[in-house]
Amino acid sequence: MGRTEYYHDPDAPKANTLIPASNLLVVDADGAILLQRRRDTGQWALPGGAQDIGETAAQCAVRECLEETGIVAEITGFLGVYTNPHHIVAYTDGEIRQQYETTYIGRPVGGEPTINDEADGVRFVPPADLDRYDIHPSMRRQIGDYLAGTYPRLD
Template sequence: MGRRDYENDPQAPQANSLVPAASVVVVDDTGRILLQRRVDNGMWALPGGAMNIGESLPECAVREAREETGIDVEVVGIVGTYSNPRHVFAYDDGEVRQEFSICFLARPVGGQPAVSDESTEVRWFDPSAVADLPMVSGVRKRVDDWRSGAMPALG
C-alpha cells in the first residue's frame, strides 16, 4: 500500500483516523543505528508501525523491529513522543492518519538483518552517515532527537 506523508502542509488532506503506533531506534554495541529502506516511498526509516489489539506499545516496537528488519530487540528507553496533528499519512485506500507515535530506544539481542515485504534494504549505519540519507521529515526528527540525546518537546 502506498503512503504519502504531509507535515505542516496546508494542502494536506483532513485526517480521518488516529492509530497508536511505535517506532524504534535500534543501536548496537558499536553505536550504529539500524535503518530500513521502505518499499512504499524508497526512503530510509526506523522500524515501526501500528499497535495491535492485545499488545503494549513496547511490544509493538519489538514486533515491528523483528518483522521489518529481522532483528530481535530489547526496549531500553524512550526517544520521544510524536503527535503533531499537522502531520498526517495519506494511504492509497483513503485512510488519512494523524500522527501518534512513541519512539523507543532498543538494543539488538538476536537475529540477522533481513528485508521484509515492507523493506528493500536493511543496514546498520554509523550515526555520522545518516545525515545525508533520504528520509521523511518525521523519521529525520526522531533520528535527530536520538543523535542529540535531548528529550524532544512534547507534541
C-alpha cells in the same frame, strides 16, 4: 497498500484517523542506528508500525522491528511521544492518519538485517553517514532528538 506522506504541507488532506503506532530506535554496540528503506515510499525510516489490540506500545515496537528488519531487539529506554498534527499519512484505501507515535530506544540481541515485503533495504547506519540517506523529516527529528540527548520528548 500505497501511502503518501505530508509534512507541514498546506495542501495535505484532512486526517480521518488517529492510530497508535510505535517505533524502535535500535543502536548497536558501535553506535550505528538500524534503518529500513520502506518499499511504499523509498525513504529510510526507523522500524515501526501500528499497535495491535492486546499488545502494549513497547511490545508493538519490538514486534515491528523484528517484522520489518529481521532484528530481535530489547528496549533500553524511551525516546518520546510524537503527535505532530502537521504530519499526515494518506493511504490508497482512503485512510488519512495524523501522526501518533511512541518511540523507544533499544539494542539488538539477535537476528540479521533482512529485507521483506515492507523493506527493500535494512542496515545499521553510523550517525556520521545519516546525511547520505533519504530519511523523512519526522524520522530525522526522532533520530536527532536521540543523538542530541533531548529525550524523553512529549509533544
